[in-house]
Amino acid sequence: MATNLRKFNRFGSILTNHSNSLRRFSSPAASSGVLASADGQLLQSSKSINLYTAINQALHIALDSDPRSYIFGEDVGFGGVFRCTTGLADQFGKHRVFNTPLCEQGIVGFAIGLAAMGNRAIAEIQFADYIFPAFDQIVNEAAKFRYRSGNEFNCGGLTIRAPYGAVGHGALYHSQSPEAFFCHVPGLKVVIPRSPKEAKGLLLASIRDPNPVVFFEPKGLYRLAVEEVPEGDYTLPLSEAEVIREGSDITLVGWGAQLTTMEQACVDAEKEGISCELIDLKTLLPWDKETVEASVRKTGRLLISHEAPVTGGFGAEISASIVERCFLRLEAPVARVCGLDTPFPHVFEPFYMPTKNKILDAIKETVNF
Amino acid sequence: MATFFLSKSHKLIMHNLKSTKLLTFGVTNHTSSVANSLLSSHFLHTRSRPPLPNDAGFSRCFATVSSGRRSHTAVSFSDDVDQDQLSTEAPLQQELNFPGGKVKFTPNKLFTSGSSAERTQCYRVLNENGQLLIDSDSLKISKEVAVKMYRDMVTLQVMDTIFYEAQRQGRISFYLTTIGEEAINIASAAALSHNDFVFPQYREPGVLLWRGFTLQEFANQLFGNKYDQGKGRQMPIHYGSKKLNYITVSSTVATQIPHAVGAAYSLKMEKQDACTITYFGDGGSSTGDFHAGLNFSAVMEAPVIFFCRNNGWAISTPITDQLRSDGIVVRGKAYGIPSIRVDGNDALAIYSAVYEARKLAIEKQTPVLIEALTYRAGHHSTSDDSTKYRPADEIEWWRDGQNPVKRFRTWVENNGWWNDQVESEHRSNIRKQLSQAIQAAERVEKPPVADMFNDVYDVLPKNLNEQEVSLREHVKKHPQEYPSNVAV
Ligand SMILES: Cc1ncc(C[n+]2csc(CCOP(=O)(O)OP(=O)(O)O)c2C)c(N)n1
Numbered sequence: 062m063a064t065n066l067r068k069f070n071r072f073g074s075i076l077t078n079h080s081n082s083l084r085r086f087s088s089p090a091a092s093s094g095v096l097a098s099a100d101g102q103l104l105q106s107s108k109s110i111n112l113y114t115a116i117n118q119a120l121h122i123a124l125d126s127d128p129r130s131y132i133f134g135e136d137v138g139f140g141g142v143f144r145c146t147t148g149l150a151d152q153f154g155k156h157r158v159f160n161t162p163l164c165e166q167g168i169v170g171f172a173i174g175l176a177a178m179g180n181r182a183i184a185e186i187q188f189a190d191y192i193f194p195a196f197d198q199i200v201n202e203a204a205k206f207r208y209r210s211g212n213e214f215n216c217g218g219l220t221i222r223a224p225y226g227a228v229g230h231g232a233l234y235h236s237q238s239p240e241a242f243f244c245h246v247p248g249l250k251v252v253i254p255r256s257p258k259e260a261k262g263l264l265l266a267s268i269r270d271p272n273p274v275v276f277f278e279p280k281g282l283y284r285l286a287v288e289e290v291p292e293g294d295y296t297l298p299l300s301e302a303e304v305i306r307e308g309s310d311i312t313l314v315g316w317g318a319q320l321t322t323m324e325q326a327c328v329d330a331e332k333e334g335i336s337c338e339l340i341d342l343k344t345l346l347p348w349d350k351e352t353v354e355a356s357v358r359k360t361g362r363l364l365i366s367h368e369a370p371v372t373g374g375f376g377a378e379i380s381a382s383i384v385e386r387c388f389l390r391l392e393a394p395v396a397r398v399c400g401l402d403t404p405f406p407h408v409f410e411p412f413y414m415p416t417k418n419k420i421l422d423a424i425k426e427t428v429n430f
Numbered sequence: 431m432a433t434f435f436l437s438k439s440h441k442l443i444m445h446n447l448k449s450t451k452l453l454t455f456g457v458t459n460h461t462s463s464v465a466n467s468l469l470s471s472h473f474l475h476t477r478s479r480p481p482l483p484n485d486a487g488f489s490r491c492f493a494t495v496s497s498g499r500r501s502h503t504a505v506s507f508s509d510d511v512d513q514d515q516l517s518t519e520a521p522l523q524q525e526l527n528f529p530g531g532k533v534k535f536t537p538n539k540l541f542t543s544g545s546s547a548e549r550t551q552c553y554r555v556l557n558e559n560g561q562l563l564i565d566s567d568s569l570k571i572s573k574e575v576a577v578k579m580y581r582d583m584v585t586l587q588v589m590d591t592i593f594y595e596a597q598r599q600g601r602i603s604f605y606l607t608t609i610g611e612e613a614i615n616i617a618s619a620a621a622l623s624h625n626d627f628v629f630p631q632y633r634e635p636g637v638l639l640w641r642g643f644t645l646q647e648f649a650n651q652l653f654g655n656k657y658d659q660g661k662g663r664q665m666p667i668h669y670g671s672k673k674l675n676y677i678t679v680s681s682t683v684a685t686q687i688p689h690a691v692g693a694a695y696s697l698k699m700e701k702q703d704a705c706t707i708t709y710f711g712d713g714g715s716s717t718g719d720f721h722a723g724l725n726f727s728a729v730m731e732a733p734v735i736f737f738c739r740n741n742g743w744a745i746s747t748p749i750t751d752q753l754r755s756d757g758i759v760v761r762g763k764a765y766g767i768p769s770i771r772v773d774g775n776d777a778l779a780i781y782s783a784v785y786e787a788r789k790l791a792i793e794k795q796t797p798v799l800i801e802a803l804t805y806r807a808g809h810h811s812t813s814d815d816s817t818k819y820r821p822a823d824e825i826e827w828w829r830d831g832q833n834p835v836k837r838f839r840t841w842v843e844n845n846g847w848w849n850d851q852v853e854s855e856h857r858s859n860i861r862k863q864l865s866q867a868i869q870a871a872e873r874v875e876k877p878p879v880a881d882m883f884n885d886v887y888d889v890l891p892k893n894l895n896e897q898e899v900s901l902r903e904h905v906k907k908h909p910q911e912y913p914s915n916v917a918v
């Protein structure tokens with residue numbers, strides 16, 4: 062595994078920041094969350110690793126800490142097409158980490174049954190774009206298993222992992238961000254991490270959460286995002302958003318890979334004298350309205366950004382909720398900088414994307430409204 | 431197990447019998463049954479043979495509620511039948527007239543085997559040395575067709591080599607080869623007619639090549655330039671051509687299978703002298719769409735050819751992790767579809783099988799399944815390194831000894847239709863054409879940004895119109911942020 066690590070440095074404390082880390086989020090507050098939930102290991106050693114390695118570590122810990130946990134999906138046996146399950150079959154055996162036939166509805170249906178028997182079923186969908194054959198199993202089965210049985214049964218041990226989002230050349234079927242479809246489904250949790258440390262802690266929390274969780278991984282960051290990650294077992298709380306950059310003029314809300322772009326816009330806005338507060342929502346369902354509301358009460362302005370098409374995207378839900386709660390406090394219309402209402406195009410990707418400049422322009426418009 | 435199930439459904443039948451008129455067939459030896467009195471007479475011939483000794487153990491009453499082609503079966507088991515009475519009053523039936531045909535009774539508690547000791551045979555015409563098998567049941571191919579087949583197989587090989595290289599050089603973002611499956615591509619295409627519709631997966635560009643898609647058209651799609659039929663929207667290798675009846679490739683595996691069935695139904699209703707063909711892999715045969723498609727085709731009696739390229743691998747997943755049936759061919763039988771297994775590296779066998787399948791599909795208005803056994807001799811795609819999960823000697827064995835192009839060449843050459851000189855001329859000619867095509871495709875600008883918005887619907891709705899206008903304004907403000915080869 063060491064070969065997968067971009068940097069192989071040991072640090073005495075997770076509070077130590079690696080100065081060369083790519084895409085590290087400037088958030089002094091961020092590390093305290095880890096500390097609080099790091100199983101009391103305040104001085105856990107950490108390493109600078111990329112996002113897929115962080116996922117791999119979380120899966121490793123999940124298998125190690127619960128003998129009734131299973132990991133499976135297309136090509137999972139040899140490590141997965143994104144290498145997230147590398148080495149797991151060798152270490153934990155082919156009965157706990159295995160390939161499935163090419164059938165997403167089968168993968169999720171199987172996982173629901175496995176979870177309903179009291180196991181932790183960690184199912185991988187190779188690309189979020191291919192989750193749709195499993196839509197019925199997720200929406201009508203997993204999400205309603207507990208409710209429809211009067212809590213006689215549940216499939217809370219189910220976690221569905223799927224890489225999502227733009228990578229530069231994925232086009233229609235290797236780029237989509239389908240989170241909003243699942244945010245419309247009571248009974249599901251939807252979680253999206255922004256960085257390696259977040260990915261590990263949130264994935265372990267999702268696996269251990271007693272509800273079915275759809276966990277979307279920003280595949281564009283698998284190799285690109287490198288961060289200090291505690292080596293041991295820790296979880297980060299679900300349904301808790303985090304202010305990752307404090308500011309006073311406008312609140313920006315996002316999740317996953319889009320936060321990287323948003324942070325760049327915040328940095329540029331600061332140069333022009335605009336102070337932006339950036340919030341990582343982390344869990345989209347059920348989401349932390351209070352943190353967003355508190356921030357908007359402070360700044361009076363809100364901008365939401367996601368890669369998925371703007372119409373019917375989760376930004377619409379955030380916007381509506383905040384207008385309900387902060388109508389009199391708002392000084393400008395809520396801005397949404399999102400993907401366009403087209404399928405995800407190949408050569409037009411740079412035009413389709415909610416880029417830093419689109420966000421920066423929207424920040425300025427909103428602040429100068 | 432069946433008995434257990436039947437006994438559980440004891441009372442079901444009464445509820446299911448909504449109308450006596452709907453009853454068309456079934457058998458009974460159970461005099462007290464309501465269903466019995468409802469049965470019409472034409473099933474009585476099922477009682478004609480003398481009873482088997484243990485038949486009484488199967489005393490039960492069946493009835494079928496049927497309306498037209500869609501029939502529902504209700505089943506009931508009677509556990510209070512007087513056996514003596516049965517044997518004296520009426521001859522016991524030996525078989526059941528059940529929807530789909532008569533089913534014989536047996537006293538033996540036999541489960542059908544999950545695995546077949548003997549696997550379905552594989553139809554072959556040319557052996558691995560390129561010699562005809564004695565007595566092979568195959569069609570004659572004219573020199574003209576055979577030579578075009580061979581030329582196209584070579585063209586496909588050269589295309590793969592050069593486009594793969596272009597991807598490695600970073601000139602295109604992605605590529606996927608057909609290496610090892612050249613015979614499947616070209617020979618199946620050769621046996622079809624141009625008015626047959628093709629619903630491809632993604633490893634069948636040879637079908638397009640056969641039909642006349644030019645090297646320049648391939649290159650234009652790979653570069654996503656403004657001459658790409660797909661207008662630069664999809665990843666490389668997602669070809670499509672209205673002119674050539676080749677439905678545009680989608681990355682989603684096997685979704686095309688039910689489409690081919692629906693399209694075939696249209697050809698049937700329009701009484702066309704044509705069928706559809708859909709290609710898919712061994713991996714694709716695991717999807718719900720595969721099973722839905724096969725079942726629909728049988729029920730709708732649609733003239734569709736299901737062509738499964740069983741190449742042993744679905745990315746890193748070996749066939750043993752994919753399925754445990756005797757491949758895919760046996761599933762055709764399970765769905766009531768005439769099926770054949772062919773040697774996927776034998777161009778002549780594929781040609782004959784597809785030709786025959788097409789005839790069967792159109793004349794008999796039936797689906798046909800073909801499973802071609804072959805090997806994905808290249809990596810899955812340029813995103814894959816298959817040496818990570820399969821032994822090099824396995825790849826070598828297939829690439830070398832089973833090479834379908836080499837095999838076909840031997841046969842064509844032995845017929846005196848081909849030689850070294852033509853071979854090297856053809857190869858260098860194609861290489862030249864390809865490098866020109868790549869250079870040309872690379873120079874051509876991308877489709878205009880309006881093509882990002884067009885075709886989402888037939889006409890641009892307001893929301894997209896607004897988005898297009900504001901995108902234009904934005905790009906005007908930040909031109910340096912956007913690619914210069916896309917007209918705004
Ligand atoms: C519905 C769906 N799930 C997963 C994928 C990812 N994927 C692309 S190709 C492939 C393997 C397909 O194997 P097979 O059908 O045998 O075709 P082959 O590549 O061998 O020609 C997979 C899993 C996909 N494209 N679509």
Ligand SMILES: [Mg+2]
Pocket residue numbers: 711712713739740741742743744745806
């Ligand atoms: Mg395959």
